[in-house]
Amino acid sequence: MAIGGDAGLVVGDGAAGDDNIILNPEFDDGLDNWAGNGCKIELHDSLDDGKVLPANGKYFVAATGRTDTWNGVQQDVTARLQRKLLYEATATVRLHSSAAGGGGGAAAVAPCEVRATLGVQTADGRQQYLGVGKSQVSDKEWVQLQGKILLNSTVAKASIYIEGPTAGVDVLLDSLVVKHAQKAPPAPAPDFENLVYGVNIIQNCNLDDGLNGWFPLGPCTLSVHDGGPRVLPPMAQESLALDDEPLNGKHIHVTNRTQTWMGPAQIITDKLTLYATYQVSAWVRVGSQQASGGGAPQTINIAFAVDSQWINGGQVLARDERWYEVGGALRVEAKPASRVMVYVQGPDAGVDLMVAGLQVFPVDRKARVKHLKRLTDMVRKRDVVLKVTGADGAAVKEADGVEVRVRQVSNSFPLGACIMRTNMDNEDFVDFFTKNFNWAVFGNELKWYWTEPQRGQVNYADADDLLRLCSDHGMCVRGHCIFWEVDNAVQQWVKMLSTDDLSAAVSSRINGLLTRYKGKFKHYDVNNEMLHGSFYQDKLGKDICATMFKTASQLDPDALLFVNDYNVESMCDIRATPEAYIQQIIGLQEQGAPVGGVGLQGHVSNPVGPVIRSVLDRLAVLGLPIWFTEVDVSSANDHVRADDLEVMLREAYAHPAVEGVMLWGFWELFMSRDDAHLVDAEGQVNEAGRRLLQLKREWLTHSHGHADENGEYKFRGHHGEYHVDVTTPTGKVSQTFTVDKDDAPLVLNIKV
Incomplete structure (x- = not known):
């Protein structure tokens, strides 16, 4: 996946107040301190016979005569932007067409993305463009574009500018504010004290009470049938660790489905705890598929409608008429939802859907950690035996006062x-x-679109710097x-190349890259x-x-x-x-x-x-x-x-x-x-x-004790590099060693 180009920061090199570092931010002093980035700028108090008025203050500026997407209004902030200090930027922007329309107005322009960008020339001459923020903007109203700025490098020049629309579209700027970002206090840890782990919040999951609690989403038909699974799906079993038989073989059969989203549903709003992570698990199956063209694979999805938000709780591709396990997760954050509905959907219209044993239960992560620690002890550790011997090769025993201190320096994982x-x-x-x-x-610097953005213009300088x-x-x-x-x-x-040229370009790319960095x-x-x-x-x-x-x-x-x-x-x-x-x-x-x-x-x-x-x-x-x-x-x-x-x-x-x-x-x-x-x-x-x-x-092992009656000191430690000090009444011996992955104990002889 690509990494975003937004700028980022650290601890500031100097003090910063809350003042706006943008000079003349609302154009009260006309165009002072402002310039066009590859275009002209004009000061206005209105446009289109008063249809476009300032959002704040008396004036706004239009970037006109734009011949490229990067053209726009800009301000030099070199002297006021501090390195390693986080800033918040807010720009009030709008689009406008310079083309004359009927009645003296301007022709409409399509909404598009407008961006605030920080253009930087570093002290060593490199040019950088750091994304600050972006928003969809139209010619209908003023829009606030917000983002953050972090300057990592010492710069010779830094300018912030507004860009984005295609050539010929004017960008209007009403105001720009760039201030030191105020830190919000950290959110408190969620309160899970009353949460009962491992309890299914789905009502009547086993269908012992018919369809009570369930309803059809859409005009489909629900009915209860036997012939379903009698065991929980394996992923749920691992979490719940139930010894008894949790399912009774009943399942919901959904027929008369005329849309893919139709299926069984249930409201669970009042059963959710904010920020808790819920495991989702179910058995699902498709029935007759004649209406879908005779057995095409079918998607089955456990979905959650959280107010206006859709959350994917897990999905599977059913390729035949057998039971499939679906597993996933659910969490509701930010605020209590007014309505949460779980429903099962997905197969084509006309395809029957069957659901059994739907489980939605809070996950006990602390219990899981205990389990994983036991697994980790088996997988990532090894037994070590340190044999302490004297110059004559005889074991130095506990009675001889041998003290051992083991310290792991690094984990090799x-x-x-x-x-x-x-x-x-x-x-x-x-x-x-x-x-x-x-x-x-490297986030981007080795990718082809970075090393050769234009055909034949290959540049590995960034990758070389990172590799160094x-x-x-x-x-x-x-x-x-x-x-x-x-x-x-x-x-x-690359997309524009013919088949032969693309084949040659692919060959050139892989040969050039791997030859240059062979062994690196x-x-x-x-x-x-x-x-x-x-x-x-x-x-x-x-x-x-x-x-x-x-x-x-x-x-x-x-x-x-x-x-x-x-x-x-x-x-x-x-x-x-x-x-x-x-x-x-x-x-x-x-x-x-x-x-x-x-x-x-x-x-x-x-x-x-x-x-x-x-x-x-x-x-x-x-x-x-x-x-x-x-x-x-x-x-x-x-x-x-x-x-x-x-x-x-x-x-x-x-x-x-x-x-x-x-x-x-x-x-x-x-x-x-x-x-x-x-x-x-x-x-x-x-x-x-x-x-x-x-x-x-x-995941670093430290151990301290005495050698036993056989002159041995034993411990079980994580794989990696170690330092050991062995102290006797006559002195101290230090040694380094490596614990590699192996089932057999590592035996290390230490002479004192």
Whole structure:
């Protein structure tokens, strides 16, 4: 996935007040301090015979004669914009057409995106364009465009300007305010004291009372029948750990469905606790499919209507008339909903739908953590025996007063993060990054659209700078990505190529990239998101993906080559089911593609451990290393975000098939999702960041004691690098050693 270009910050180099750093913000002094960025600007008190008036104050400015999208009104803020300080920007904007319309007015213009951008020239001459904010704007009314600014680098020049519409459309600016952002107090931890975990909030789930509590959504028909499953779906079983037989074999049969959204529904408004994470689970099945054309695969979805919002609670693709397990999650944040409805939908009109054992229950994450700690002890630790001997080789016993102190220096499990070139200019970002991660991935700087935005204009300068930073700190790096299969991630000039020219360009790209960086990147995501796109396959044939893998392997044999995709781990996307991913990987292997790893991006909402574990178990049958490659979680409440992050990291660390985790950023304004950061723009670690650091400390083993009567000191420790001090009455011996993954105990001899 792409990372957004919005700017981001850290701790300011100097004091900042609440004053607006924009001079003459409402044009009271005419056009003083303002200029056109590639266009003219004009001062107005009205337009179109008084139909367009200022929103505030007496005047507004029009950017006219625009010949490109980046043209607009601008102001130089070089002397007033402080580095590593977070600013909030608010612009009041509107569109206008300079073309004369009937009756002396102007012709209407279509609504479009208007952006505020900070153009920066750094002290070393690099040009940067940092997105501040954007909004859909029309010529009908004034609109407020809001965003944030963070300047990482020392600059020679910085200007903020308004841009976006096509050439010929005037952009009107009524006012611009840029002030130091005020920090909101952190939200309190949610109150779950009265929450009863593991209790299904669905009324009459087992249908012992007929259809009581249920109603048909739309003019379909519900009826109760026998012949359904008598056990809970496996993912629910793992959470609930029930010993008895929880289902009675009854199910809801839905007939007379004339729309895809029709199915059984129930209102659950008063049963939900704000911010609690609910696991969703059910058995579903389709009936007669004659009306749909004789057995076409059918989507079945558990959905939630939360006021006007639609939430996906899990979905499955039913390929035949058997029972399928659906698993997912639900969480309601921000405010209590006035109405929450759960319903099951999806199959084509005319296709019968069956539902059994629908469960929606709050997840006991603390209980899950205890379970995962036990799994972690088995998967990520090893027994170690330190044998203390004297110069003569004889064991130094407990009676000899041998004291042992073991301290783990680092955990060898790969834990990495995304970084972008602009981050390098912020020493606070770099300090947090290099202290807390041992792997890296570049957000955009290795992607084809970044290294060759125009045909033949290849530039690896940003990637080189990032690679140098990582190398200086001994960090391994993933290569993301060689190609990107999704159409909207392909640069326009590539789309315009003929088949032969595209084939040549693809060859040039992969040869140029992998030859230049041979041995530098440990992994490559060869062709990103092939479950969700087919640009190169459509243009060059279905074999092109396997060819990309084979060519990459020839050019850099030591690099592990990955598939990489999203939504697989959350079971909410029928295009990206674990089964579809497995089929894709096997298909590539059958074509000779040396697929070396499975990438799960991990952009998860409301993560539920057993759902994620189920996906990992299914993918593990491939026998390939699994990596979470782009993990981020999002919640406006830092405590909920911390819990979500902990779920993802613990599930990954406790599963034997997972060999690494990469976070898709950690610093505010440098994340692809809002409310996902672990460190705010000015460098303050939030609750989610503290949870990360807490887990890193937990996954380091420290041990202290005395050698036993055989001169041995035993402990079980996480894999990684260790330092040991052995103290005797005559002195102290220190040694370093590595605990690698192995089932057999590590025996280490220490002479004193």
